[in-house]
Amino acid sequence: MASERRTPTRGRHSVARATVWVLFAVTSLATILYGLKVIAGVTVPGLYVRVLPELSDGVKVGLLWLPTAGLVIALLRRKPAGSQAPVPEAEAFAPPAGEDGGPIVVARSLTKVYDTGAIRVSALQGIDLAIEKGEMVAIMGPSGCGKTTLLNVLSGIDDASSGEVLIGSRSLGRMTDNEKTDFRANRIGFVFQSYNLLPVLSAVENVELPLLVLGRNPADARERALRALEAVGLTGEADKRPMEMSGGQQQRVAIARALVNDPDIVFADEPTGNLDSDTSADVVALLRRLNREMGRTFLIVTHDPEVSRATGRIVHMRNGRIERELRMGG
Ligand SMILES: Nc1ncnc2c1ncn2[C@@H]1O[C@H](COP(=O)(O)OP(=O)(O)O)[C@@H](O)[C@H]1O
Numbered sequence: 001m002a003s004e005r006r007t008p009t010r011g012r013h014s015v016a017r018a019t020v021w022v023l024f025a026v027t028s029l030a031t032i033l034y035g036l037k038v039i040a041g042v043t044v045p046g047l048y049v050r051v052l053p054e055l056s057d058g059v060k061v062g063l064l065w066l067p068t069a070g071l072v073i074a075l076l077r078r079k080p081a082g083s084q085a086p087v088p089e090a091e092a093f094a095p096p097a098g099e100d101g102g103p104i105v106v107a108r109s110l111t112k113v114y115d116t117g118a119i120r121v122s123a124l125q126g127i128d129l130a131i132e133k134g135e136m137v138a139i140m141g142p143s144g145c146g147k148t149t150l151l152n153v154l155s156g157i158d159d160a161s162s163g164e165v166l167i168g169s170r171s172l173g174r175m176t177d178n179e180k181t182d183f184r185a186n187r188i189g190f191v192f193q194s195y196n197l198l199p200v201l202s203a204v205e206n207v208e209l210p211l212l213v214l215g216r217n218p219a220d221a222r223e224r225a226l227r228a229l230e231a232v233g234l235t236g237e238a239d240k241r242p243m244e245m246s247g248g249q250q251q252r253v254a255i256a257r258a259l260v261n262d263p264d265i266v267f268a269d270e271p272t273g274n275l276d277s278d279t280s281a282d283v284v285a286l287l288r289r290l291n292r293e294m295g296r297t298f299l300i301v302t303h304d305p306e307v308s309r310a311t312g313r314i315v316h317m318r319n320g321r322i323e324r325e326l327r328m329g330g
């Protein structure tokens with residue numbers, strides 16, 4: 001699993017190394033040209049001027065030392081072929097969020113301003129929030145108070161205007177877009193109000209899709225998808241297409257898909273918003289079981305008091321702020 005994750009520090013190192021080599025090459029060329037002029041009285045017109053413009057002789061002599069020192073350092077640091085030290089695990093990969101004992105997701109002074117030119121909307125106005133591993137948290141509040149924006153910023157789908165999001169020990173703001181996409185694919189599961197299943201694929205094919213996109217072995221992906229369907233109580237429905245299933249079953253498939261990559265946290269936006277109350281109660285019971293029995297961490301945006309009652313903490317938002325929090329006993 002770990003070997004499939006990106007190593008962002010390696011990319012930075014190779015850029016730094018390339019920069020050093022370019023500097024080294026330029027100063028070496030300058031030195032050779034300067035040496036030719038000083039020692040042999042030969043100048044290469046134009047090129048010499050371009051490489052070493054009107055610098056004082058002291059600076060030119062200084063430049064002579066640079067490549068020499070660089071060459072010495074490069075020779076001293078060179079290791080025999082094959083002995084290159086592997087990138088240490090701790091440096092290459094952030095520990096899975098929450099595994100070092102800290103919260104899975106932390107938001108600090110988060111703000112988000114949508115600026116469409118004509119209007120500016122302050123959708124988030126200073127959110128501080130921490131979600132611990134194994135928690136099930138509901139976010140409630142009137143329409144337009146910033147709930148979806150918060151989920152989008154916490155998952156890196158959208159950038160914050162200011163403030164910070166930490167997932168595990170990593171800051172989303174310091175990741176490139178590719179790293180964020182990678183991170184989401186590997187660490188976060190999503191459940192939407194409208195299920196977002198592909199109609200031409202069967203249940204099991206929908207569930208295994210994220211794994212195939214990540215380049216996992218197809219047989220392994222199929223096995224994990226079937227296990228995820230089992231966990232949501234759909235063992236017998238694996239070959240059905242979304243059209244052949246009820247809304248509640250479709251949302252269960254979507255929940256299985258969110259869990260299949262074994263994410264650190266699942267973000268759900270109104271997961272029962274399209275369901276009638278009976279089916280909704282089934283889905284709530286499922287989410288609760290996945291949380292209590294399997295230790296899954298959920299952050300659920302909901303209007304549904306049934307859902308919020310199943311969680312351990314309710315965060316009430318209003319006008320882009322957290323108005324109050326309620327912790328449930330037990
Ligand atoms: N892409 C966007 N561009 C401009 N304004 C937006 C955008 N998305 C959301 N908003 C505005 O930000 C505020 C919060 O929206 P949203 O997070 O969707 O609220 P909620 O999910 O709580 O209903 C609203 O006023 C909404 O109109």
Ligand SMILES: [Mg+2]
Nearest residue numbers: 144147148149
């Ligand atoms: Mg919303």
